[in-house]
Amino acid sequence: MTLPRLQRTQTQVLDVNPYWEYRLDTYRLDDGSERPYYYVHSRGSVMIVPILEDGRILMVRQFRYLWQRESLEFPGGGIPEATTPMDQAHRELQEETGFRASELIDIGDFNPINGITDERCSVFLALGLSAATKADNPAEQTEVVFLSREDIASRIASREIWDGQTLAAWTLYVTHGAVG
Numbered sequence: 001m002t003l004p005r006l007q008r009t010q011t012q013v014l015d016v017n018p019y020w021e022y023r024l025d026t027y028r029l030d031d032g033s034e035r036p037y038y039y040v041h042s043r044g045s046v047m048i049v050p051i052l053e054d055g056r057i058l059m060v061r062q063f064r065y066l067w068q069r070e071s072l073e074f075p076g077g078g079i080p081e082a083t084t085p086m087d088q089a090h091r092e093l094q095e096e097t098g099f100r101a102s103e104l105i106d107i108g109d110f111n112p113i114n115g116i117t118d119e120r121c122s123v124f125l126a127l128g129l130s131a132a133t134k135a136d137n138p139a140e141q142t143e144v145v146f147l148s149r150e151d152i153a154s155r156i157a158s159r160e161i162w163d164g165q166t167l168a169a170w171t172l173y174v175t176h177g178a179v180g
Contacts, residue, residue, distance in 0.1 A: 004030050006037075014038075019078045020117075042119035046089040047076035047169040049107070050099060050126040057152060058129070059166075060096050060142040072145060072155060073166040076121075085122035094132050096142045102128030108172040112165050123169045125176075 006027040015022040021041040026034050050058040064071045075096035079088045086104060094100050105125040112121055147155070152170065155161045161170075 009034060018080075020119075040117040040119070042078065042117055043081060044079045044085060044119055045076060045112075045121045045165070046079060046085050046092055047074045047121055047123045047165055048089050048093045048101075048104070048126050049074055049123065049169055049173045050093060050097060050101065050129055052129055052146070056146045056148060058097050058099060059145045059147055059152075059161075061145055062140065062142045064163075071163050071166075072161050073163045074169050075142075076165065076169075086124070089122070089124045089126070093126055095134065096140070097144050098132055098134030099126075099129045099144075100132040101126035102130070107176045110168045110172070112168070121165055121168070123172045125173065 006029065008025050008027050010026040012024045012026075013021050014024055019042070023039055023041050025037045025039070027037055028034050052058065058075070059072050060075050061070055061072050063069070075092050077088070077092045077096075079085060083091075086106075089104055090101065103126070105127065107123050107125050109120050109122045111117070112119055152161065156167065156170070161167070
């Protein structure tokens with residue numbers, strides 16, 4: 001069985017902010033009728049799985065406004081215009097953890113929620129970590145947490161780690177043989 005392809009006939013930008021655009025597409029069905037499709041257009045994002053030489057993994061704890069609770073996550077963020085995923089991964093790692101990596105390895109990518117956004121999240125393994133200056137960003141306060149692989153698995157099971165992008169990044173990391 002071949003699934004029908006939906007043909008875009010029009011795109012309208014409804015709202016813009018520094019991180020993404022809210023868009024409305026019109027698409028045509030095989031019977032000729034048209035339907036609306038609302039979604040978030042993004043320049044993409046990055047997540048970083050930082051591994052210290054002793055095997056501990058860096059995560060960040062931060063308050064998430066929409067859920068009104070703290071979240072334990074891998075460092076990451078959106079990709080600004082004219083920036084590559086690799087460059088942004090270096091920047092996010094230093095801004096959120098105060099560490100710099102001598103090596104970033106691309107371990108995969110994913111779409112965080114494919115019915116709502118066209119975002120592509122690139123995931124990097126960060127090795128050769130050294131202390132650097134953590135950026136001061138009042139809108140994004142983070143606490144660095146050092147965990148073992150077992151600690152992370154336990155915190156996923158207890159639902160302390162609940163962020164979908166972190167869960168997807170962890171899956172890519174584990175699937176790639178948990179190198180580092």
